[in-house]
Amino acid sequence: MQVLFSPAQIAEIVKPKSALGDTAESIRSIASLEDARPGDLSFLGNPKYKGQVAGSKASLILVPGDYEGAPQPGQQYLWVDNPSAALSLVCARVEQILWPKPEPGIHPSAVVSAKARIATSASIGPLCVVEDGAEVGERTHLQAQVFVGREARIGADCWLMPGVVVSTLCEVGQRVRLHSGVVLGADGFGYEFVSGRHQKVPQVGTVVIGNDVEIGANSTFDRARFSRTVVGEGTKIDNLVQVGHNVVIGKHCILCSQVGVSGSVVIEDYVVLAGQVGVAGHLTIGKGAKAGGQAGISSSVAAGSYVNGTPAIPYLLERRLAVLHQRMPELFKRVARIEESLKLDIEQTPAREH
Amino acid sequence: MQVLFSPAQIAEIVKPKSALGDTAESIRSIASLEDARPGDLSFLGNPKYKGQVAGSKASLILVPGDYEGAPQPGQQYLWVDNPSAALSLVCARVEQILWPKPEPGIHPSAVVSAKARIATSASIGPLCVVEDGAEVGERTHLQAQVFVGREARIGADCWLMPGVVVSTLCEVGQRVRLHSGVVLGADGFGYEFVSGRHQKVPQVGTVVIGNDVEIGANSTFDRARFSRTVVGEGTKIDNLVQVGHNVVIGKHCILCSQVGVSGSVVIEDYVVLAGQVGVAGHLTIGKGAKAGGQAGISSSVAAGSYVNGTPAIPYLLERRLAVLHQRMPELFKRVARIEESLKLDIEQTPAREH
Amino acid sequence: MQVLFSPAQIAEIVKPKSALGDTAESIRSIASLEDARPGDLSFLGNPKYKGQVAGSKASLILVPGDYEGAPQPGQQYLWVDNPSAALSLVCARVEQILWPKPEPGIHPSAVVSAKARIATSASIGPLCVVEDGAEVGERTHLQAQVFVGREARIGADCWLMPGVVVSTLCEVGQRVRLHSGVVLGADGFGYEFVSGRHQKVPQVGTVVIGNDVEIGANSTFDRARFSRTVVGEGTKIDNLVQVGHNVVIGKHCILCSQVGVSGSVVIEDYVVLAGQVGVAGHLTIGKGAKAGGQAGISSSVAAGSYVNGTPAIPYLLERRLAVLHQRMPELFKRVARIEESLKLDIEQTPAREH
Secondary structure, eight states: OOOOBOHHHHHHHHOOSEEEEOOOOOBOEEOOTTTOOTTEEEEOOSGGGGGGTTTOOOSEEEEETTOOOOOOTTOEEEEESOHHHHHHHHHHHHHHHHSOOOOSEEOTTSEEOTTSEEOTTOEEOTTOEEOTTOEEOTTOEEOSSOEEOTTOEEOTTOEEOTTOEEOTTOEEOSSOEEOTTOEEEEOOOOEEEETTEEEEOOOOOEEEEOTTOEEOTTOEEEOOSSSEEEEOTTOEEOTTOEEOTTOEEOSSOEEOTTOEEOTTOEEOTTOEEOTTOEEOTTOEEOTTOEEOTTOEEOSOBOTTOEEETTTTEEHHHHHHHHHHHHTHHHHHHHHHHHHHHHTOOTTTOOOOOO | OOOOBOHHHHHHHHOOSEEEEOOOOOBOEEOOTTTOOTTEEEEOOSGGGGGGTTTOOOSEEEEETTOOOOOOTTOEEEEESOHHHHHHHHHHHHHHHHSOOOOSEEOTTSEEOTTSEEOTTOEEOTTOEEOTTOEEOTTOEEOSSOEEOTTOEEOTTOEEOTTOEEOTTOEEOSSOEEOTTOEEEEOOOOEEEETTEEEEOOOOOEEEEOTTOEEOTTOEEEOOSSSEEEEOTTOEEOTTOEEOTTOEEOSSOEEOTTOEEOTTOEEOTTOEEOTTOEEOTTOEEOTTOEEOTTOEEOSOBOTTOEEETTTTEEHHHHHHHHHHHHTHHHHHHHHHHHHHHHTOOTTTOOOOOO | OOOOBOHHHHHHHHOOSEEEEOOOOOBOEEOOTTTOOTTEEEEOOSGGGGGGTTTOOOSEEEEETTOOOOOOTTOEEEEESOHHHHHHHHHHHHHHHHSOOOOSEEOTTSEEOTTSEEOTTOEEOTTOEEOTTOEEOTTOEEOSSOEEOTTOEEOTTOEEOTTOEEOTTOEEOSSOEEOTTOEEEEOOOOEEEETTEEEEOOOOOEEEEOTTOEEOTTOEEEOOSSSEEEEOTTOEEOTTOEEOTTOEEOSSOEEOTTOEEOTTOEEOTTOEEOTTOEEOTTOEEOTTOEEOTTOEEOSOBOTTOEEETTTTEEHHHHHHHHHHHHTHHHHHHHHHHHHHHHTOOTTTOOOOOO
């Protein structure tokens, strides 16, 4: 499927402040300045690549307002405020073309309970299952092979991709995008150790996903023991992330890939957790706090702070200790030299420790 | 779907030793002491919240035998031996109501081989696939979109949630709960490097899951090279855990979320691995050993020991080293002061190293 | 399902240089020297187990050319160049028997667009979905419940296991094996922070998987922002691995389980990343480089180097620092002893730091 734009159509989308040059090419794809060939749209998104503009083979280049230069023959420059944002406008148009709004209705191969409430503008794709009492909102799209359990509620304008599972009683807000393999509402991981066996603590709470949340492929969210596991409005979660039972995540947070959040953690608004971060149970991560990749958070983190390492400590302290850690060979040498100058022999003298 | 209990029904479930007060409310949900409102059941599970009982708005509160206090008007206290265990009894009843035993039989949309053996009391939900020679035991429930491969065997009283995959020849015991997205029997990760390419070592063994095991969403278990990858009876495994080929896990272990176990590892009974722990190949983790979150286990661990860190070392040693690590800035200062007092200049004197 | 070989059939497969002894048993399974019982095939794959050959109960044992010894009565030894490779030949035959080539054709329960192009020798299993414009190559097998999106292309001789998702426009080469739950083409994780909200950067690129790639269960690959996320020919990827948008992975790499690769990383040919390694965004991992388990790679890695730790540094340096780290209690004692011998009191004298 070929998406084709004329240069004039691109200009209509990005609304340039000015333009120079002319190209006869249709725009067939997007490429970096370096990789671009005729027929490509490119852009100067980062000033450090400024030197690549003049040599780029792209037919059409989005440049920032302060860029000075002129296109080669058969090439056009469009000056815009923010080339990266302008490119996103083009990509959004491409997205609409590649994934057109599906026709409303229920695919004949889907298994949808007569007791489910499906909005008339919703689209239930092939081989989906929707159980008794479930609700699917207006214009929401269950793409294919999606499962929506009993009494679960999906709001309006959502997109659930192939293989998503939303279990019994879980709730999804509006404009939520769940990528393939997301599981909402697996049992929380709770057992009591009785007579040498782990006895299950039943998990009968739910998962509640706020508006405008996006969740990446194969991420998992456990239902609460008896209340709600919550993801706040506007929070974005990457692939293969684990969120334990009773966790409450605030608004507009970012959880990168493979983050693991243990049970009953509270993550306040605007928190950013980089890839593979782990958070131990029952902690609070304060508003706007950040954690570096692979950080192991074993105590609560103050609002606004930036932590790193395992166990996670303030970022600058962690960086300083890392530098000193690398200087340990030198330190051992210095201590040995001191001992030699003092004729001390470590084997012979007892020492107090501190 | 509303689950309603009368206070008398709750009392019938938890069998209190004594009761005080009276409430006209029906019990509609469960909440913590602090969050509870009229119509809620709450409980004093942890003595540190004792002070919250008197102010709680819950209509019904489970308190331990030694709790002293009296309910407000319209409120009832029930004294029980273990409020947390009593609450679990209530939750278990809620679970039975929310997930009633499905009707036996095969959903017409399921694709079940005529050569599969399905117990008459088993329930095969919509859009499941069961291949030739597979067995499904009495009262076992394949909820929806489950795959059971050729000659695989699922025991009695299991629950396989939407999207579970049990591949060819794999075996699952009795009373096993597999959450959505679990994959049993992907190929082990084995290659031989021949002439600049990784040549596949065929993986023709199986995966064998013992009785009373529970496995969390999207966890993966590879089939053995030619024998069996094993999970012992009563072991509980959280979400997104990876278990490599030929691993043998004992009975009653706990593997928390995102743990990774490399090939041919032996994990003995009652081992506990916290979240994101990694275990290198061919090691043995002795009976009852524990590892802290994110530990990187690169050598075998003795029975009963508790390790932490990467590489994992005994917990107390790791903690002590972590404290000294944080004191490195101080140590560098102390050494500099000694050198100054001795007029030593690190640049000029050679030193033996130790 | 029982796979039975006569000793003569095994000999035909492994083509021994010589043989000794005779067994009347049919070969029913494969086991290690120690575990083997009559009816088992075993092998001496690693010289350190040489002592176990004489006591093994296996009916048939593959031994290397230089092995000296003689079978017990009712037992046969086969001398081969490489017993492990010979065993793989047997396992490959077992694999062919356990997973015979499926019949070509489209299962009646599959939902395949009339606008998809399915090769006549391809096999589309039950409950698969293939959308408009998708291509499936000769002899390729979509086992069950697989999703192939609009305009996606799957080459010849591939095997997509139950529950695999290949999204719109993604491309898969020839002889590719995708295990259950693999997701190709989830959106890249890209947002711009505007007015207190994370605004989605549309992700309209694709994922391109080269020939002879194998990808483990539940691993996820994000589509590029506008170009291609690439996995090169012959690369092998384990379970639960995350590959971000715009990542380019070279040929013949090994990515072990739970590795996470952030966006726009370049991984050159023959790189090996051990389990749970994390790679930060926009880095280059040079040709043939290796990283140890759980390494946190935060800067580019030179070709041929071997790194370890978080942040990842050269392996030998990391090992040396780890040893010194364990000697910190000793170092603190030595410094205290020096201070005592000098009558220095850390509280009283200011010191320059270095």
